[in-house]
Amino acid sequence: MTEPLLDVQDLQVSFATEDGLVRAVDGVSFTLERGEVVAIVGESGSGKSVTVMTLMGLTRSPNARFAGSARLRGGDLITASEQELERVRGKEIAMIFQDPISSLNPVQRIGNQIAEQILAHEKVSKAEALDRAADLMGRVGIPRAKDRLRAYPHEFSGGMRQRVMIAMALSLSPGVLIADEPTTALDVTIQAQILKEIRQLSLESDSGVIFVTHDLGVVADIADRVLVMYAGQLVEQGTLDEIFYDPQHPYTWGLMGSVTRVDRDPPKRLPAIPGQPPSLLRVPAGCHFGPRCPHAFDRCHEVPPLEPRVPGSPDHLDRCWLDLADKRTRREVGGRIGLAQGDVIK
Amino acid sequence: MARFVVRRMASAILLLFAVSIVVFGIFEVIPSYNPARAIAGRNATPTTVAEVSHKFGFDKPVYVQYGKTMELIFTGQVIDYNDNLNVDAQFAQRFPVTLSLVVPAALLWLVASIVLGSISALRVGGFADRGIMVAAILGVSIPVFLLAAVLLYLFAFKLPWFPNTGYVPIQDNPAQWAYHLFLPWISIAILSIGFYSRVLRSNLLDMINEDFVRTARAKGLTRRQVFRHHVLRNSLMPIVTMFGLDFAVLLGGAALVTETVFNLPGIGQYEAQAIGNLDVPPILVGAMFTAFFVVLFSALNDIVYALLDPRVRLTA
Numbered sequence: 001m002t003e004p005l006l007d008v009q010d011l012q013v014s015f016a017t018e019d020g021l022v023r024a025v026d027g028v029s030f031t032l033e034r035g036e037v038v039a040i041v042g043e044s045g046s047g048k049s050v051t052v053m054t055l056m057g058l059t060r061s062p063n064a065r066f067a068g069s070a071r072l073r074g075g076d077l078i079t080a081s082e083q084e085l086e087r088v089r090g091k092e093i094a095m096i097f098q099d100p101i102s103s104l105n106p107v108q109r110i111g112n113q114i115a116e117q118i119l120a121h122e123k124v125s126k127a128e129a130l131d132r133a134a135d136l137m138g139r140v141g142i143p144r145a146k147d148r149l150r151a152y153p154h155e156f157s158g159g160m161r162q163r164v165m166i167a168m169a170l171s172l173s174p175g176v177l178i179a180d181e182p183t184t185a186l187d188v189t190i191q192a193q194i195l196k197e198i199r200q201l202s203l204e205s206d207s208g209v210i211f212v213t214h215d216l217g218v219v220a221d222i223a224d225r226v227l228v229m230y231a232g233q234l235v236e237q238g239t240l241d242e243i244f245y246d247p248q249h250p251y252t253w254g255l256m257g258s259v260t261r262v263d264r265d266p267p268k269r270l271p272a273i274p275g276q277p278p279s280l281l282r283v284p285a286g287c288h289f290g291p292r293c294p295h296a297f298d299r300c301h302e303v304p305p306l307e308p309r310v311p312g313s314p315d316h317l318d319r320c321w322l323d324l325a326d327k328r329t330r331r332e333v334g335g336r337i338g339l340a341q342g343d344v345i346k
Numbered sequence: 347m348a349r350f351v352v353r354r355m356a357s358a359i360l361l362l363f364a365v366s367i368v369v370f371g372i373f374e375v376i377p378s379y380n381p382a383r384a385i386a387g388r389n390a391t392p393t394t395v396a397e398v399s400h401k402f403g404f405d406k407p408v409y410v411q412y413g414k415t416m417e418l419i420f421t422g423q424v425i426d427y428n429d430n431l432n433v434d435a436q437f438a439q440r441f442p443v444t445l446s447l448v449v450p451a452a453l454l455w456l457v458a459s460i461v462l463g464s465i466s467a468l469r470v471g472g473f474a475d476r477g478i479m480v481a482a483i484l485g486v487s488i489p490v491f492l493l494a495a496v497l498l499y500l501f502a503f504k505l506p507w508f509p510n511t512g513y514v515p516i517q518d519n520p521a522q523w524a525y526h527l528f529l530p531w532i533s534i535a536i537l538s539i540g541f542y543s544r545v546l547r548s549n550l551l552d553m554i555n556e557d558f559v560r561t562a563r564a565k566g567l568t569r570r571q572v573f574r575h576h577v578l579r580n581s582l583m584p585i586v587t588m589f590g591l592d593f594a595v596l597l598g599g600a601a602l603v604t605e606t607v608f609n610l611p612g613i614g615q616y617e618a619q620a621i622g623n624l625d626v627p628p629i630l631v632g633a634m635f636t637a638f639f640v641v642l643f644s645a646l647n648d649i650v651y652a653l654l655d656p657r658v659r660l661t662a
Contacts, residue, residue: 056564082569090566097564102557105576107655116575117565152656168565 004031005208006055006093006176011068011078013047013054015061022280024050026232027068029306032176032208037199039211039219041255042229045277048212051229052178054078055210056095057085072176091121094169095178099185100161104153110137111149114168121172136167140197159190166197173205180212195222216259220244228252231278231288234306238316246328248309248318250293250339253331257338264336271338287319294340295322295330358641365637369630370412379624385427415630424627426620433627436616437635443513444612446523447530447605448596455535455542456589462539463546464578470551478543485540494533494607501529511609530608534601538592542585549581556580583654587647594643598636 013025025047032038040048053059055070055077070077073092075084097103105113114136115129124132130149137145140163153161162182169177179198183191199222202209211222219226219240226243228236228251236249247253254273260266275292278284284291286301293300304319311324320327331337373379382399383390390398399405403414418424422434462482466475502508508529514522553559554577562576599605602614609615613632620628652658 058560058563086566086568088566089564095564097557097561099557103561105558105562105580106657107580108575116562116567116571120565120567120571154657165561168561 005034005072006032006210007069007071008051008055009069009071011051011054011070012066013050013059014065016063016065017281020281021065023232023283024280025054026283028227028229028232028234029068030227030234030237032210034175034206034208035203036224037202037209037211037222038225038227039213039223040227040229041213041216041219043214043277045231045280046229047232047280048229049180052095052180052210052212055176055178056089056093057082058095087121090117090169090174091172092174093176093178094172094174095180096162096165096169096182098181100158100165100182101153101185103165104161106153109150109152110156110164111151114164114171117168118171132171133167136171137164139201140164140167141193142167158186159194162186162190162194163197166194166201170201170205170207174207176210177202177207178210178212181214182211183218184213184215191218192221198222216255228255231283232280233288233319234317235289235320236318237306238313238318242310242313242316246310246313246316247331247337248316248324248327249289249320250295250331251289252318253333253337254339257333257336261336267334271341273339274341287321295326297321354641354645358638358645361641362634362637365633366416366630367412369633370408370415370626373624373626373629374408376624381427381624381626415627419627419631419634424631426625426627428620428623428625433631436628437613437631440611440613440616442515443610444597444599444601444605444614446513446516446527447534447601447610447612448593450524450527451531451534451601452538452589452593452596454531455538456585458535458539459542459546459585460578460582463543463550464573466543466547467550467554468573470547475547479547482540482544485536486544487540488536490533490537490603491607493536494530494604497529497533498607511607513610513612527610530601530604530610533604533607534596542588545588546581546585549584550577553577553581583651586650586654590643590647590650591640594639595636597639599632600636 008031009029011025011028012023015022015024028047028051030038040051042048050059054066057077057080060082066078068078072088075088077085077088077093080088104110111130111133114133115126118124118129118132119126122129134145134149137148142148142160142163148156153164156164165182177198182198183194186194195218198209198211211218213219223240225239226237227234228243228249230251236243236247236252238246238248243252244256247256251273257271258273260270273292278288278291285303287293287296287304290296290300299321302321304321306317306319308314308317309320309324310316322330330340333340382395382402382404385402386395386398403411406414415424419434422432424433425431426433426436462478466478469475498511502510509526512526514526516523559572559576562572567575599613599617601612602618604610605612605614606618613635616628617632619625620632
């Protein structure tokens with residue numbers, strides 16, 4: 001079996017604070033292959049951003065503690081030195097961020113910002129780098145790219161700026177592209193275009209994409225596989241079909257249930273998952289989702305390991321002690337998948 | 347652009363006008379102010395004083411005196427009351443000295459502030475950072491007259507490393523010129539380094555957390571590249587603004603304490619003497635001189651800011 005492009009094993013990221021140790025990422029493992037899109041879904045605070053930023057080495061600070069590994073092309077990103085990371089960032093693994101307005105240097109011309117990345121990794125002339133920048137801008141759909149090289153970020157619209165970020169990230173055809181909620185700050189019509197760009201360009205450069213989002217609509221549109229995170233842990237992992245049509249974890253049911261469907265009447269009240277995510281300073285013993293789960297039972301005091309529990313689907317993993325038949329019954333709420341509100345059949 | 351210049355010039359003239367009126371007005375309300383007596387001399391009789399008063403026009407209404415003084419200033423004929431010297435000529439003669447003092451000191455403090463502020467921010471919380479910040483607070487807190495006097499005492503008197511005051515023009519002997527000005531440069535620089543390095547450090551620390559700096563790091567740029575092209579570049583703009591105005595007032599003679607302590611015959615020394623003697627013409631000319639530079643550098647600041655920050659250009 002060939003080695004995956006990116007192999008994350010039991011990644012743990014904690015931050016030492018005055019109030020104690022915040023376990024932002026608590027044992028996350030996954031792989032990424034070339035050409036596939038893996039979506040990481042979860043609420044704010046679930047640890048999804050910290051996970052991907054750690055892959056880029058951007059969470060390193062005096063109070064950060066790391067464990068586990070993230071192997072990319074034979075090297076471990078977690079233990080790599082700052083110099084090694086500088087070589088790898090932008091070239092082997094690249095990232096686009098959530099807010100394109102603040103993610104670009106306001107006093108530097110767009111062409112120079114794109115060229116800067118190329119020049120940092122390849123020995124080419126400035127002129128050639130700018131040529132390639134214009135070419136990249138054209139490929140992401142920016143009209144009259146050669147003229148716009150000398151423009152400043154504030155002269156572009158939000159969607160254009162995000163395209164510039166995408167062009168920059170894919171400029172050196174990295175193996176891994178991380179997109180951290182790239183469309184959250186953009187309006188929906190632009191969102192569709194941006195998703196299309198990302199998918200198309202990553203296919204062209206044969207990159208693997210890690211797409212962080214809280215929007216299930218986006219996941220359905222773009223993902224091949226889905227990772228569901230809650231309170232710093234992976235609670236479910238599987239292919240797009242497996243997650244959408246056969247979700248195994250109550251939290252996933254809650255996520256599915258909270259999406260308003262176009263093919264049905266709108267509900268009187270939007271279903272939400274009751275309660276709050278736990279403080280990462282004091283994570284509940286046992287299943288992290290237990291306190292909020294209407295289906296919790298005595299076994300839930302024991303931490304459920306992330307394991308395949310669906311016969312015939314060895315790559316569909318989840319952390320729920322309920323047996324398969326129970327899960328398939330309990331997740332039916334009001335004729336669709338959702339999380340039951342209040343007490344149910346125990 | 348032309349409209350910008352014209353508008354600036356118009357406001358400059360108005361400002362100079364306003365400054366001159368305020369300064370002139372101040373002296374009209376000072377009770378002990380009696381220029382006639384000052385000119386006539388200490389032992390003059392009241393008659394002599396009255397004669398002098400009449401001769402100089404001090405018995406005329408205020409606005410007439412004002413008009414006459416302004417006329418004299420702009421025709422280069424105004425005389426100071428104490429030494430009977432042509433004020434405009436004095437300013438012209440003394441300006442190179444002030445320039446020699448202020449320009450190198452300003453360059454020194456600008457470079458030093460950027461270096462120290464950067465070191466501080468890059469090694470924030472560390473020994474270097476704390477050391478620099480403490481030194482900065484000291485620099486800001488120590489009064490210039492004390493600092494100048496202490497430097498003079500320690501390094502010119504106690505340890506005869508530097509000359510004991512005086513000025514040597516650059517055209518006579520460049521080495522001696524610098525040698526004599528070294529301690530004065532330090533005096534002026536220390537105060538400003540303290541202030542500017544703290545401001546820069548604060549800006550840098552804010553800038554390091556900006557999203558676009560994170561993007562720069564994600565591109566794989568080295569820490570040095572990120573610092574120079576993204577962090578520092580964006581943090582310098584407020585410094586530039588402050589520098590313009592500080593420099594302007596120094597050109598107008600704000601370094602008067604330093605000039606006095608080190609006996610440098612510059613504009614500041616002249617103004618200081620004039621203030622002590624309540625000698626109106628030099629003070630008036632000095633105030634307008636300073637105002638002129640402030641206006642000039644204010645306009646230059648706007649231009650430089652537009653050059654540095656493209657977002658500003660849309661309105662300019």
